[in-house]
Amino acid sequence: MIDIRLVREDTDKVKKSLQNRGVDPSLVDALLQLDFEARTKATRRDELRAQVNSISKEIAQVMRSGMKDSAETLKEKSREIGSQLTAAEAEALSAEDRRREALLELPNLPSDDTPVGSGEQDNVIVRWWTPELGMQEGSEVVLPDYQEYQRKPHWEIGSELRILDLERAAKISGSMFPMFRGLGATLERALTSFALDAHSDAFEEIRPPTLVRTATMISTGHLPKFEEDAYRLERDDLYAIPTAEVPLTSLAKDEILSEQDLPVRMTAFTSCFRREAGSAGRDTRGLLRLHEFDKVEILAYTTPDQAGEMHAELLGRAERLLQQLGLTYRVLDLCTGDLGNSSKRTFDLEAYSPGTGLWLEVSSVSWFGDFQARRANIRYRALESKEIEFVHTLNGSALAWARIWAVIVETYRKSDSSVVIPEVLRPYMRNVEKISLD
RNA sequence: GGAGAGGUGCCAGAGUGGUCGAAUGGGUCUCACUGCUAAUGAGUUGACCUGGGAAACCGGGUCCGAGGGUUCAAAUCCCUCCCUCUCCGCCA
Incomplete structure (x- = not known):
């Protein structure tokens, strides 16, 4: 959540910033009104409490000196104030709840560096990479010279080589659930080990739980606004995580770290579960959009000063994997209109799928500022000032496998229908070199 | 799932309904002593909300696993939930 003090003190800046996202600025005024009410009512409550407290102390003294009658008088007085207090408490609590709800609904303020725009079409392609041309600045991507046999979509390649079995996956779980078989399954496992090993120089490998409490989902910003997108186990009041970002961000919930411990770097491999409500029929063929997919995530807690460098590091690591896998990709600087709810700035990595002619999002690398840290209450004590501050959180996929799997089998398909392993x-x-029918 | 024990500050651990934000010990930091370290002595050491102040700081409120309740007053009594430990059952 954003800092309520910032909303109070720099209202115009907050409004302007949120307006770039398409948020109605009147929501900010509404929040300020709720904040005013919450503070007024809390003050009233605290004053009454102070009175009750001081009378209670008096009663204790009077009792000790054995003056029972005056104790009774005081008790009566306190009961009177007490009934006012009960009402004041209820009012303050509900005002504070309303303020909190309004605050939790507001998205993060975009970074000043985030390009302003209204939607997907305004995202900025900042650079791109192909095996032939290497890294290139700008937005005019020169695609590799794909052969006709690479223009086959991965779902056809997968069936042909019997390494992807979407029909039976549908029988078991429904549409948009994948099932890899044989060397197809091995390929996914290999990608996972490859990526985790690649991060092992600096990142602690974590295998977190994939079912989490409501509070855990709120911390990252996946609740309360996006309830529809998550799988929920109602009986146990747990949610299936949509990304490892969720458990990893809450790892240090309610903790105060030492500045010396920062930055903290973590990586985790997990399955990810998404209901994909409202996206039925759109780019859902094959592995393009799934209810369940596997992903290696990298995540960091930093001081505010370290955040910029860390953002570049995470992005660099995700890109490096794509380069090592030899996959053509482009880097998008997401505009204010397309930015995720919790993010201040996000770079998406899109790999080119020659079989479908689509750019597939295979990583999203975000800087959240202290937005998630406030929700999760993750702080650190500064070495110099000794002050306690919120950490910054950052994370990125490195990488999301199902789509990478798709791009690999298409990109590495040969004229004899086999797929060469990067x-x-x-x-x-x-040490398998290729997947073929024989 | 059943039975029992327990959750208190950075850690260990005490706590009679009122003088308890909380004894005591350890740790931390500061100072003194010491050639350095150690030892010793003195002091220090919570978070959050809110009002005042330029600030140092001062006032009020909250917090003893979480949420309710009883009471003039709750760490302490009652209820619900969560978590940890021990035993039994079940299980990969």
Whole structure:
């Protein structure tokens, strides 16, 4: 959540910033009104409490000196104030709840560096990479010279080589659930080991739980606004995580870290579950959009000063994996209109799928400022000032496998219908060099 | 799932309904002593909300696992939930 003090003190800036996201600025005025009410009512409550407290102390003294009658008088007086207090408490509580709800609904303020725009079409392509041309600045991507046999969509390749079985996955779980088989399954496992090993120089490997409490989902900003998108286990009041960001961000919930511990770097491999409500029929063929997919996530807690550098590091790591896998990709600087709810700035990585002709989002690398840290109450004590401050959180996928799997089988398909395994993965899959029918 | 024990500050641990934000010990930091370290002595050491102040700081409120209740007053009594430990059952 954003800092209520900032809303009070720099209202215009907050309004302007949220307006760039398409948020109605009157919501800010409404919040300020709720804040005013909450503070007024809390003050009233605290005054009454102070009175009750001081009378209680008097009663204690009077009792000790044995003056029973005056104790009774005082008790009567306190009971009277007490009934006012009960009402004041209820009012203050509900005003504070309303303020909190309004605050939780507001998205983060975009960074000043985030391009202003109203939607997807305004995202800025900042650079791109192909195996042939390497890194290039700008937005005019020169695609590799794909052969006709690479223009086959991954779901056809997968069936042909019997490494992807979407029909039976549908039988088991329904549409938009994947099932990899044989070397297809091995390929996914290899990608996971490859990525985790790649991060092992600086990141602690974590295997977190994938079912989490409501409070955990609120911390990252996935609730209360996006209830529809999450799988919920009602009986146990748990949610299936949509990304490892959820448990990893809450790892240090309610803790005060030492500045010396920062930055904290973590990586985790988990399955991710998304209901994808409202996206039925749109780009859902094959592995393009799934209810369940696997992903390696990288995540960091930093001081505000370290955040910029860390954002670049996370992005660099995700890009490096794509380069090692030899996949053509482009980097998008998401505009204010397309930015995720909790993010201040996000770069998306899109890999090119020659079989479908689509750019597929395979990573999203975000800087959240202290938005999530406020919700999760993750703080650190500054070495110099000794002050306690909120950490900044950042994370990125490195990478999301189902779509990467798709792009790999299409990109590496040969004229004889086999799929060559990228060299970096071979050590992780028994040195198999290609997947073919024989 | 059943039975029992327990959750108190950075850690260990005491706590009679009122003088308890909380004994005591350890740790931390500061100072003194010491050639350095150690030892010793003195002091220090919570978070959050809110009002005042330029600030140092001062006032009020909250917090003893969480949420309710009883009471003039709750760490302390009652209820619900969560978590930890021990035993039994079940299980990969």
